[in-house]
Every structure is written in C-alpha cells, then in structure tokens.
Amino acid sequence: MIRHHPDDALLMALAADRLANGPAVVTAAHAERCAHCRARLRELDAVGGALLELAEPAVLAPEALARTLARIDASDTAQVDRDAAAGALPATGSRESAASLAPAPSRAEMRFLASLPVGMSWPRSLRGSTPTPWRWLGPGMRWSRVSLADDRAANVFLLRIAAGKSLPAHTHDGIELTQVLHGAFHDGRERFDAGDFDEADGSIHHQPVVEPGGECICLASVEGRVAFDGRIARVLGSLVGM
Amino acid sequence: MDIARRVIDRVPAAAGAPRLTVVTPQRGRGAMPTSEELNELVRAVATNGDRQAFAVLFKHFAPRVVTYLVRGGTPPASAEELAQEAMVVLWRKAASFDPARAGVSTWVFTIARNLRIDRHRRGGGAFDAGDDADIDLDAHPDPAASPDDRLDARQRERRVHAALRQLSPEQARVLHLSYFAEAPHAEIARELCLPLGTVKSRIRLAMINLRRLIDATEP
Numbered sequence A: 001m002i003r004h005h006p007d008d009a010l011l012m013a014l015a016a017d018r019l020a021n022g023p024a025v026v027t028a029a030h031a032e033r034c035a036h037c038r039a040r041l042r043e044l045d046a047v048g049g050a051l052l053e054l055a056e057p058a059v060l061a062p063e064a065l066a067r068t069l070a071r072i073d074a075s076d077t078a079q080v081d082r083d084a085a086a087g088a089l090p091a092t093g094s095r096e097s098a099a100s101l102a103p104a105p106s107r108a109e110m111r112f113l114a115s116l117p118v119g120m121s122w123p124r125s126l127r128g129s130t131p132t133p134w135r136w137l138g139p140g141m142r143w144s145r146v147s148l149a150d151d152r153a154a155n156v157f158l159l160r161i162a163a164g165k166s167l168p169a170h171t172h173d174g175i176e177l178t179q180v181l182h183g184a185f186h187d188g189r190e191r192f193d194a195g196d197f198d199e200a201d202g203s204i205h206h207q208p209v210v211e212p213g214g215e216c217i218c219l220a221s222v223e224g225r226v227a228f229d230g231r232i233a234r235v236l237g238s239l240v241g242m
Numbered sequence B: 001m002d003i004a005r006r007v008i009d010r011v012p013a014a015a016g017a018p019r020l021t022v023v024t025p026q027r028g029r030g031a032m033p034t035s036e037e038l039n040e041l042v043r044a045v046a047t048n049g050d051r052q053a054f055a056v057l058f059k060h061f062a063p064r065v066v067t068y069l070v071r072g073g074t075p076p077a078s079a080e081e082l083a084q085e086a087m088v089v090l091w092r093k094a095a096s097f098d099p100a101r102a103g104v105s106t107w108v109f110t111i112a113r114n115l116r117i118d119r120h121r122r123g124g125g126a127f128d129a130g131d132d133a134d135i136d137l138d139a140h141p142d143p144a145a146s147p148d149d150r151l152d153a154r155q156r157e158r159r160v161h162a163a164l165r166q167l168s169p170e171q172a173r174v175l176h177l178s179y180f181a182e183a184p185h186a187e188i189a190r191e192l193c194l195p196l197g198t199v200k201s202r203i204r205l206a207m208i209n210l211r212r213l214i215d216a217t218e219p
Helices: A008-015 A021-032 A035-054 A064-087 A091-099 A107-114 A231-240 B003-010 B035-048 B051-071 B076-096 B104-120 B133-139 B153-166 B169-180 B184-191 B196-216
Strands: A135-138 A141-147 A156-161 A170-172 A176-182 A184-186 A191-193 A197-200 A216-222 A226-228
Touching: A008 A021, A008 A035, A008 B196, A021 A035, A021 A156, A021 A176, A021 A197, A021 A216, A035 B051, A035 B104, A035 B153, A035 B169, A064 B051, A064 B076, A176 A191, A184 A216, B003 B035, B003 B051, B035 B051, B035 B076, B035 B104, B051 B076, B051 B104, B076 B104, B153 B196, B169 B184, B169 B196, B184 B196
Parallel strands: none
Antiparallel strands: A135 A141, A141 A156, A156 A216, A170 A226, A176 A197, A176 A216, A184 A191
C-alpha cells in the first residue's frame, strides 16, 4: 500500500516536461509502480491536451502537409522492407531481432542488478543509466552514484542502508526527492515503505532510520547544495560532488 | 459520407484539406472538430489509411504543436520539423490509439512532448517518457489499479475541461505558462507581477484548486 505520493505540482512538472533529469527519473520511478499517480498523470496529460486545443495555431509553410505525407510514404516503404526481411526469419528469430533493438544491459549493469535483493524491481526510468558498484559509506551503509544516460551531471544516487541504521543526516537548500525501492524507513514522523515517495526541502533536517527487519534501498535526487552532518556524511557529500 | 468530408463541411478551417495545403485555421469554437470527430478521423487513418482524414488532423494539430514547441523554446524551423514528425507518429500509431485511454488532443500532446524530450537528449532516453511512455505504462497494468486508473478517457477529459473552465483567469494563466512557457517561473513572475520567490506557491495553489475542481466534477 503506497501512502506517500508526489504532490500535483511535481506530477504536473513531470507531465509538462518541466523537471530536470534527476527529479524526473525519481518521480517517474514512483509513477511506474503507483496506479494512483498514473491516473493523476493521465489527467495532467489531459490538461496538456486541453491547453494544446486552446493554443493559437501557428502559420505553417504551405508545403508542410505534403512534406509530411512524403515522409510517411518513405517510412511506409522502409517498414515494408523491414517486414519482408523479418518474414524471412523464423518466428523466434524475428522476435530475437526485435529484442536486440533495445540496448542490452552492459556487463557492469548486469552485475549491479544481480547485487540487488531478490524481488526488488529495478525502475524502468533508470533503463540505460549506469550505477557505480556499491561503495562503502560507513557500517551498514552503502551508496551508488547513478549516471543518467544523457545527463551525467544529475545528482542521482542510491542508498543502501542496513536494518536499524540511520541514513546520513543532512540539510540541503534545494529539493530532495526520494523513492523507496526496497524495505522501509521511518523519518521520526511517518513510515515510508517500498513504493513510497518523499519530497523534502531544505527546511527539513531529517535523519530517517531504517526499520528493523530488513535493509532499505532508496533512489534519491538532490538539487542544490547539500550539507551532511558528521564525518561519514561529509565523505558522501564530497563523493556525490556537492 | 466519410468523416473527413463531414468535418470539412462543418469546420471551415479544414476546407483546404483535400487540396493538401495548409491554410491558417479559423479561430472560434464553432470551427473546432469535436473530440468524437477527432476519434473518427484517427480511426479512418488507422483502418483505411485515409489521407483526407489525416489532412484534417494535420490542419488541426500541426499548427498548434508548432505553437507549443516554439513557446517552449524550440527554434521555429525545428519546431515545424518536429511537428511533422509528431504527425508521422500519429499516422504510424493510429491503429494503437485507444479512445478509451485518452482523447486525441491528449495523445498528440504526449507525442509532441515526448519527441521534444527525445530531441533534447540525443544520447538516448534516460527515463521512460520516450515515444511509447503512455502506451508503456498501460502495457503493464497494475493488478491493484484503482478504478480511477481505468476511468474512461471521455469522462476524464470532460472533467479536466470543466475544471479548466472554472479556474480563475490568473490560475488558468499560471497553468498555461507552466505547460507552455520556455521559463515558466520567470514568465509567471513577470506576467502576474509576482516576486519570483512566490511563484512556486502560486503554482502549487493552482494545482490544488485544479485538483479540487476535477474531483468535484461529476463524471
């Protein structure tokens, strides 16, 4: 049961393509497994559709339609060629060749995925991104920096904290988004389970504690300058590059 | 009588369609194809490869998609190219369009938005708002999906439209700029004469109000 969701302003920013890549992957990771937020996103897409209807139409080049039809004809011919080529293969062969169009996960990626707890689902929003191997951060604390395929500068990382341990305490002057991928933590006020989402601004000085019973893995994106408390946390701060 | 002909007869803006040229569409509510007509046009493209139906859709959407992209900061030449690409996607995917999932306008909006996202990150999509994001989500139905998740698109779009009409002009403007402006926060601050620091809370308020109105509208 998911109880903590992104608010409408954040979902709208995702629907309207207004989020930086870091916040976008974390918010999308939530929506993937939250039917409630997917329904919200459909409404917010519908808002986009309604606003598109209301938009003042631009004047197009007179031959724009003819050019588009020409592109359609060209791509239809290419499609027929592809279909013909696929038809020459046995059914399984064409399915394999279709699958091979998606980029295969790299060896490092496979190794990383194998290091995840059984039953934990890896967000589709992270497809094509490269997490570093887990790095030691302190007793019972590991972290991995996630390089997004197209935005290596985005501050996105995974934290993997053992049962009963605290997450590194910190303050920040930007927005921090967290999606719980596995396990659960308690932030002193509320419990966050796998699937839950948290948005914190700098006014919150939080030190969530992982619930007893199992480790917790969170996907987080941080904007703005972050200040960690304590020596270990300062190490994280310097490693994450803030 | 086929759908393209009917819309052309009713909607003056579509009149140039059979000649496969683009005229500036007329403004005014009477000149807009209805959402039912748009559904039928897409169906005609899907089942018969109906070029006249496509021409009507093109005339309606391509100029609006260009406006959307240009307002968002895409240079006009690329915007027109991208709008053409969006219409090619519409043609190719017409068969997978499901009116129970989304209205045509919503569908075209998501196609244009996703193409713009792809364009900005040539290195390959980092997150799943690619070409198929909307379809992708639906390809993995959540067994615990709330009834909301399956709410018929027509009801959803009616509620959204009704809510947008009831929004105060200022909040409607905030919403419009949030979706369309190149730099929403700066433009909202400038247009509404607000300190930049308060824009975020204005957007939040507009969203809360929109949510209230959507939820209050009877399906």
